[in-house]
Amino acid sequence: MSSQTSSAEVALPTIGELLLVDDDPTFAAVLARALRARRFAVVTASGLDAATELLERNRAPDFGVLDLNLAGASGLKLIGALRRANPDCRILILTGYASIATAVDAIKLGADQYLAKPVEVDAIVRALLGEHESDPEPPDETLSISRLEWEHIQRVLAEQGGNISATARALKMHRRTLQRKLAKRPVRE
Numbered sequence: 001m002s003s004q005t006s007s008a009e010v011a012l013p014t015i016g017e018l019l020l021v022d023d024d025p026t027f028a029a030v031l032a033r034a035l036r037a038r039r040f041a042v043v044t045a046s047g048l049d050a051a052t053e054l055l056e057r058n059r060a061p062d063f064g065v066l067d068l069n070l071a072g073a074s075g076l077k078l079i080g081a082l083r084r085a086n087p088d089c090r091i092l093i094l095t096g097y098a099s100i101a102t103a104v105d106a107i108k109l110g111a112d113q114y115l116a117k118p119v120e121v122d123a124i125v126r127a128l129l130g131e132h133e134s135d136p137e138p139p140d141e142t143l144s145i146s147r148l149e150w151e152h153i154q155r156v157l158a159e160q161g162g163n164i165s166a167t168a169r170a171l172k173m174h175r176r177t178l179q180r181k182l183a184k185r186p187v188r189e
Contacts, residue, residue, distance in 0.1 A: 014041040016062030018128070021051045021078060023071045031065070034121040048073050052081060060086040063128050068095035068102060074162065079109040092127050094119065099154030153181060
């Protein structure tokens, strides 16, 4: 008699529970599937309210992946709640609008890592697990004028608490012009 193997796979133990907060349902679904394939027990939330509700129901995730911009709200607001739920939670901020100012804010508030989208899933996993690659060499060239402008706008916006009108006044710029500049992706130079 030949032995047959069952078609059911043996479940591997998970690395830990991960709270993924992103308001883009397609991105969240793809990233959640990729992280589950890498043995994370993923729970998703589409915004601040949904994530806060999950944390209030005694969820204490081991990992948090937070989008910086959640339908106009800041994902940075969830860092404190994650730390209260689990002081050892590894927190990663993901953003398509990376700037030095928001990276500094995220780290000051308690995030462990800050990565700019697009990013590979393996880089996310390394960041969550605290596996650091060797630091890259600093670029030989200085930042472009466009990138310097973006960084300056982000710094002033952070200083103004995210208030667009106050930021426009501080920059001596029309509010609509500022909004157009903020709607663009940052220059990658």
